[in-house]
Amino acid sequence: MVSIFKMKKIIDINYLSILRKNYNKEKKKIVLCHGVFDLIHIGHMKHFKSAKNYGDILVVSITPDNFVNKGPKRPVFGEKLRAELLSNISSIDHVVINNTSTAINLIKKLKPNIYCKGPDYKKHSDDITGQIKNEIKALKGHGGKIKYTSDITNSSSTLINEYYSDLSSSKKKAINKIKKASFNTEKIFNSFKKLKALVIGETIIDQYFFCETLGKSGKDPILQMHEFNSETYIGGAAAIAGNLAKFCKSVSFISMIGEDKKYYQLIKKKLANNIDTKFFFKKNSPTIIKKKYVDIVSNHKVFGSYIINDSPMDIKNENELHNYLKKKINHYDLIVVSDYGHGFISKKNAKIICNKSKFLALNAQINAANRGYHTMDKYIKSNCIIINETELRHELRNKNEELKNLMKQLTNKIKIKDLIVTKGSQGATLYSNQSKEFYEMDAFAEKVVDKIGSGDTMLSIVALCLKLKLNKYLSLLISSLAASQSVSSIGNKYLIDEIKLKKAVEHTLK
Numbered sequence: 001m002v003s004i005f006k007m008k009k010i011i012d013i014n015y016l017s018i019l020r021k022n023y024n025k026e027k028k029k030i031v032l033c034h035g036v037f038d039l040i041h042i043g044h045m046k047h048f049k050s051a052k053n054y055g056d057i058l059v060v061s062i063t064p065d066n067f068v069n070k071g072p073k074r075p076v077f078g079e080k081l082r083a084e085l086l087s088n089i090s091s092i093d094h095v096v097i098n099n100t101s102t103a104i105n106l107i108k109k110l111k112p113n114i115y116c117k118g119p120d121y122k123k124h125s126d127d128i129t130g131q132i133k134n135e136i137k138a139l140k141g142h143g144g145k146i147k148y149t150s151d152i153t154n155s156s157s158t159l160i161n162e163y164y165s166d167l168s169s170s171k172k173k174a175i176n177k178i179k180k181a182s183f184n185t186e187k188i189f190n191s192f193k194k195l196k197a198l199v200i201g202e203t204i205i206d207q208y209f210f211c212e213t214l215g216k217s218g219k220d221p222i223l224q225m226h227e228f229n230s231e232t233y234i235g236g237a238a239a240i241a242g243n244l245a246k247f248c249k250s251v252s253f254i255s256m257i258g259e260d261k262k263y264y265q266l267i268k269k270k271l272a273n274n275i276d277t278k279f280f281f282k283k284n285s286p287t288i289i290k291k292k293y294v295d296i297v298s299n300h301k302v303f304g305s306y307i308i309n310d311s312p313m314d315i316k317n318e319n320e321l322h323n324y325l326k327k328k329i330n331h332y333d334l335i336v337v338s339d340y341g342h343g344f345i346s347k348k349n350a351k352i353i354c355n356k357s358k359f360l361a362l363n364a365q366i367n368a369a370n371r372g373y374h375t376m377d378k379y380i381k382s383n384c385i386i387i388n389e390t391e392l393r394h395e396l397r398n399k400n401e402e403l404k405n406l407m408k409q410l411t412n413k414i415k416i417k418d419l420i421v422t423k424g425s426q427g428a429t430l431y432s433n434q435s436k437e438f439y440e441m442d443a444f445a446e447k448v449v450d451k452i453g454s455g456d457t458m459l460s461i462v463a464l465c466l467k468l469k470l471n472k473y474l475s476l477l478i479s480s481l482a483a484s485q486s487v488s489s490i491g492n493k494y495l496i497d498e499i500k501l502k503k504a505v506e507h508t509l510k
Contacts, residue, residue, distance in 0.1 A: 009087035011059075011094045016109040019059075019094065029055035032112035034103040036063045037082055038075040043118075045089070050149040051116035052091045059094045059110060060086050067101040069500040070507035072444040072484055102131045107138040115139050115146045122148045129499050174441055174473045178509060181471045185506050188478075189498070192247040192464050198329065199244060200345070200353065201237025201338035203255045203279075205263050205289045206452065206491045208233075210296045223303075228296055231493070234263075234270045236288070237338045239453055239492040243460040243482075244336065245272040246498050252276045252332065254324070256313065256344040258287035278324065280317050280344075285309035288342055292452075294490075299449060310342040318346050325349060329356040334467050338456055339364040341374035350378040359383045361463035363455055366391045381415040384466050386459045388422045404438060407431040418466055420476075422455055428480060430472055441476035444508075445484040450491055457486035457496060478505055 011019060023030055031054050037044060052058045062082050068075045075082065079097050086095045098106055107115060121132055136146050211225035234242070241253040251274060257264060259281050271277065289307040294300065312318070329335065335357040339345050341364070345353070354360060361384040364376045376385070376395055393399055396406055396413075403421065411419045411433040422428045427442040461482040465475035481504045482496050 009093070009095055010083050011096050013096050013099055013106070013109070016059075016096065016106065017111075020109075020111050023057055028057050029113040030057045030059060030110065031055040031114040031116055032059050032061065032103070032106065032110060033116050034061045034063075034098070034106065036068055036070065036075060037086060038068070038070075038077055040085055040089075045091075047116075047118055047149050048089060048091045051114075051147075054114045054116060054147050057093045058091060059096065059112065060092050061096045061098050061103060061106050062086065063101070064097055064099060067098075069101075069497075069503040071481065071504035072446045074507065102129070103135050104131070104138045107135060107144070108141070111142045112139075112144055115144060117146065117148055119148055119150050129503075174439070174477070175509060178471060178474045178477060181474060183471065183474060185502055188465075188468065188470065189247065189502060191468055193249050195248050195333045195464065195467060196250045196252075196331065197244050197248045197334045197336060197464075198252045198254065198332040199237050199241040199336045199338070200254045200325075201240065202288055202340045202342050202344045203234065203238040203257050203263075203267055204236030204340065205266075205287055206233045206235040207231070207289060207291045208490055209291065209293045211293055211302070212297070213295050213302065225293060225302065231490070232266070233492045234267055235290070235453060235492045236340060237456075238267060238271065239495070240336055240338055240456050240460050241275050242270070242272060242492075242495045243457055244464075245275050246496055247461075247464060249274060250276075252278070252328075254278045254280075254321070256280045256282050256342075258285050259283050260286065263287045280313065280321055282309070282313055282317060282343070285311075288340075292491075299490075308342060312343045312346060318349065322349050322352060325352050325356070329353065330358065333358055334463060335360045336459065336463050337362045337364075337379075338459065339374075339379075340367060341365070345378075347378045351380075354379055354381050357382075359463075359467045361385070361459060361466070363387065363459045364391075365455070366394055376410075377414055379414060382417070384418045384420070384459075384463055385410075385414075385416050386420040386422065386455060386462065388424070388455065392421055403429070404431070407438075418472075420458075420462060422458065422483075424451075428458070428476060430476055432472060437472075439472040439476060441473065441480050443484070444480050445487045448487045449489055451487055452490075453492045454483045454486045458483040461496070461501075477508065481505060481508065 031051050033051050062079060065075060065079045083095045083097055086092055139146060207230060209227055209230045211227045214224045214226055217224050237255055241251055245251045253275050257279055261281060286307050292304045293302045295302055337353060360382040362379055362382050363386050366374055389403060392406055392410060396409055398406055407419050407421060411431060417433055418430055420428055420430045425443050430439040458479045462475055462479035465478055482501055485496055
């Protein structure tokens with residue numbers, strides 16, 4: 001039985017401790033290599049051969065598909081295909097598919113004598129995830145050692161981007177322009193941390209009710225649903241504050257919730273510790289709740305409802321907000337406003353935001369409650385505005401004119417430095433009023449689960465990029481990759497993963 005088990009090349013992760021015991025009895029030294037190994041090349045082959053020289057048995061583990069953070073449409077080859085290919089390499093004795101994002105659990109189960117990494121891991125500070133230090137700690141727990149090979153390195157991502165990528169010609173053109181610019185991803189993200197950001201806007205409670213669609217009622221012409229479960233997330237400007245808090249050490253958040261403070265504790269609990277809050281409690285109003293009823297089979301929204309009082313705040317609240325903004329707003333490097341048109345930001349307060357902000361990024365959304373009433377023209381002079389194409393046409397009351405002409409008109413009308421128009425699956429276009437140039441970036445989302453919050457997510461990141469005066473194409477790339485994270489889950493269930501975004505940027509540009 002033991003000999004049959006040892007003959008198997010692809011081993012289930014749960015049998016690693018048994019494998020270890022068997023080879024211990026034979027006093028054989030185990031070497032572990034771990035990685036994605038999406039596209040095997042000569043660098044990998046030399047790495048495996050060198051690793052095998054450190055011991056008797058070479059075990060190669062691979063990162064499972066759901067933990068591969070190398071950008072959209074990665075891995076190119078699924079975990080089973082990658083394992084099958086590796087099992088056919090003569091220097092490898094066993095292959096295992098991991099079930100977590102790092103090799104820590106593998107190291108604890110297998111207890112390898114040697115953990116072997118490539119030369120690019122020798123400088124631990126270059127590891128974006130920071131996990132190499134934790135893996136070494138786990139290794140030392142049983143007396144194992146780490147070794148680094150010194151063979152030539154080829155990047156799988158570079159080869160995939162060059163030969164296996166299905167990127168559009170416009171996306172390749174944009175990426176090539178970014179590559180010509182001089183930048184360092186780690187430096188950029190470290191610079192984000194130094195910015196003091198202020199987010200202003202309504203907090204919205206997003207409730208999703210997951211139902212089975214039963215069909216038409218027997219008596220009335222209405223659709224009947226069987227409700228199974230529900231989930232509640234904090235959305236609106238609170239989601240923007242949450243995303244910015246992932247990248248900036250210091251974030252402040254000014255918002256409005258209901259007088260009854262019903263969701264106050266939930267909101268405070270969900271917001272990160274590095275977010276300083278100032279809430280205005282709107283009289284005679286509930287905290288805004290937006291409900292979505294979702295078909296549990298297809299994940300499609302069937303209908304929605306609002307609990308809201310979208311009348312303006314009373315004079316007392318408005319003046320209190322005005323005085324607070326007047327006192328605080330110039331203390332921040334970056335102001336991000338998301339105005340949902342539900343009565344929080346008056347013309348008077350929009351004016352002070354525009355006049356006092358060092359850098360203003362804005363999203364003034366159209367929704368079912370404000371259509372026909374909400375406009376951006378109270379925000380004169382801003383550094384960055386992000387809207388979708390429908391909102392742009394609504395703002396200018398122009399259904400048919402060419403999009404780029406409308407972008408020019410809006411930037412001139414309300415004095416915008418950079419206007420970004422999102423176009424769903426067609427990506428986004430940025431118009432710089434300073435250079436008079438257009439910059440286009442296709443969408444990166446591979447699978448769209450829910451578009452709610454994607455514009456806010458993009459605003460969060462593009463505001464940081466443009467504040468640092470990064471290359472326009474690079475700014476669009478980083479923020480588009482962030483938006484692709486957002487649309488892959490329901491609502492604002494998950495905020496942006498900083499490490500995942502860093503890796504996606506680096507691997508996309510290899």
